[in-house]
Amino acid sequence: MAAVSQSAMTAEPSVASPKMTARDLNLFYSDNQALFDVNLDIVERQVTALIGPSGCGKSTFLRCLNRMNDTIDGVTINGKVTLDNRDIYDKHIDVVQLRARIGMVFQKPNPFPKSIYDNVAYGPRIHGLVNSRDELDEIVMTSLERAGLLKEVKDRLQSPATGLSGGQQQRLCIARAVAVSPEVILMDEPCSALDPIATAKVEELIDELRSNYTIVIVTHSMQQAARVSQRTAFFHLGKLVEVGETDQIFTNPKDERTKGYITGRFG
């Protein structure tokens, strides 16, 4: 059976012209290895869901994709991650620009303690994306619109973002990420702190964003993965066990561990 899973791991990942790829990615927290030879392709304008039990390395992997792991002490990474066929760990790559191209939404809504407007405007401002106040206004409005938040907040753009509800805050964080026109949006369990109604809204939003952005989402909820994603990757103990079309993973998993996880036998 081990042989089967090994073959599943190496056989599946390649797709034609992926947006991002990871090749033989290994990651160590000091002496602890957290990722083992991960090979994964992220398809453009699709939602890729990363699932797996807690501590399996799916969040760690996600954070490799925009080099957020750089900020943690004692992390060593080897292997290759590419964006549009360019290695993002190349020393000529500007991390700041990279993170503007690959936006991120976190598990807990983390708006800045500023106004709603300033939260969304922050990214365009620091990257110098706008020349005038009008342009900035427009970016803020369209970003809020895309995040499905405009209707709720358009009368109180100057009030503090921390006064919004949890679900609104999370959509604000998505608007904030969208405002810098990223190509890829990484979402680290974006709904884990939200109630079911807010979750439904965010899921709807993810589905709409798919037409413009490539999305990678880490989730603990298999229903959510099934609902929002086109491709699903199953991680276990730092290894990518199986990846494929979401339908296939949920209806006909090739690996015994995947089957065990999605049918709720462990995890």
Place this chain on the structure above:
Amino acid sequence: MTDMASLMEDRAAAKVISDKVQKPVDWDSPKIARNIKKRYAAERRFKIYGLSAIGVALLALFVLAFSIGSKGYTAFFQTYVQLEINFDPAEIDPNGTGDPAVIGKANFDDLIKKALLARFPDVTDRRDKRDLYGVVSGGASYDLRERVMENPNLIGQTRKIWLISGDDFDMLNKGYIDANVDEGSRRLNDKEIGWYDALVSDGAVEKKFHSRFFTSGDSREPELAGIWGAAVGSFYTLLVTLFLSFPIGVLAAVYLEEFAPKNRFTTIVEVNINNLAAVPSIVFGLLGLEVYLNVMHLPRSAPVVGGLTLALMTLPTIIIASRAAIKAVPPSIRQAALGLGASPVQTVTHHVLPLAMPGILTGTIIGMAQALGETAPLLMIGMVAFIVDIPGGALDPATVLPVQIYLWADSPERAFVEKTSAAIMVLLAFLILMNGLAVYLRKKFERKW
């Protein structure tokens, strides 16, 4: 495969343990009731301990404030003596020039002496005369001169003028000298007390608000000594301290907290900053003496040297407080900024520092308050000198409030006792002001997230 097997094993083990623990508990048994009672008693005891601790602290504070206040409040008032002064033109401006330079050089002391002798014509003995002149302060002639300079029309007139009294008469008037004790063991002899009584019966003795205490520098004469020189010295010293220690301290804290790698070197730096905070301040004084005065030849007794020395002392406080404040900023804010493509410096300046500012400012002001009350290191660099002039800048010789307190406490004159307490009150007022400012700034910059 092996992963699956181990998972299943864990579950089985967990089930065995939970079966063992499941035993019904009788929540109404006397043992449980005893336990609850004990718990409540412990809570009550704890509350009483806390309240008594606060009570002791308040009591100590009250005793301190009362003893200083009751001793010192009289220093805010000063005894004045009313004398009939004859502004004799022959004495002030013999040639009738009206030239301020001539008037300024006139001997106003003589006018006062004459007025005193006119009031007490039977004093003839030389020693008695000298005692009599002591009724009025030596500084009164300056006041008189100023008065005439401002209003030259006074020349030729005879006016009743309130003059600042000598310190012993001030003490007598304030009740600090007991006329009933033996003549040999008090500062004033029977004759002097007789003059005082005569002046009192004239209605020519009065206590007035002593504004000079807040506007003049130090003096050998207690009635002329003021706190302003020391306050200005403290101001310049703290200014230098603030401008050095705040930016250096905050930058050091930001670097250590946000940028420095965690290795042996930074650990050593960290430990030593904590050590520095515990170094006795006199050691910093010696360092200042050696480095700033002996090596760099900066001016002795100057606030700039005091400020540099106190900056060394305040730095660890500011660094430690700033690091704590920076550490308290939730990492999610940093991640949000970094995730948007903000550079590390942008993350710090746009998000971390503004959020940490209340804590940093509180720490800084506490450090400044500490520096304001610091005496020992300043003794080493010569700020303990007797300085009459009000410093005009950070390079002028100056002293500071706590050193002034030390100097006055050391002076033999009885009148300096109340000055000492009054100076302590002024220092405490500044400290309360600064701590109030810290609270205000914290409230103002505090933001919720």
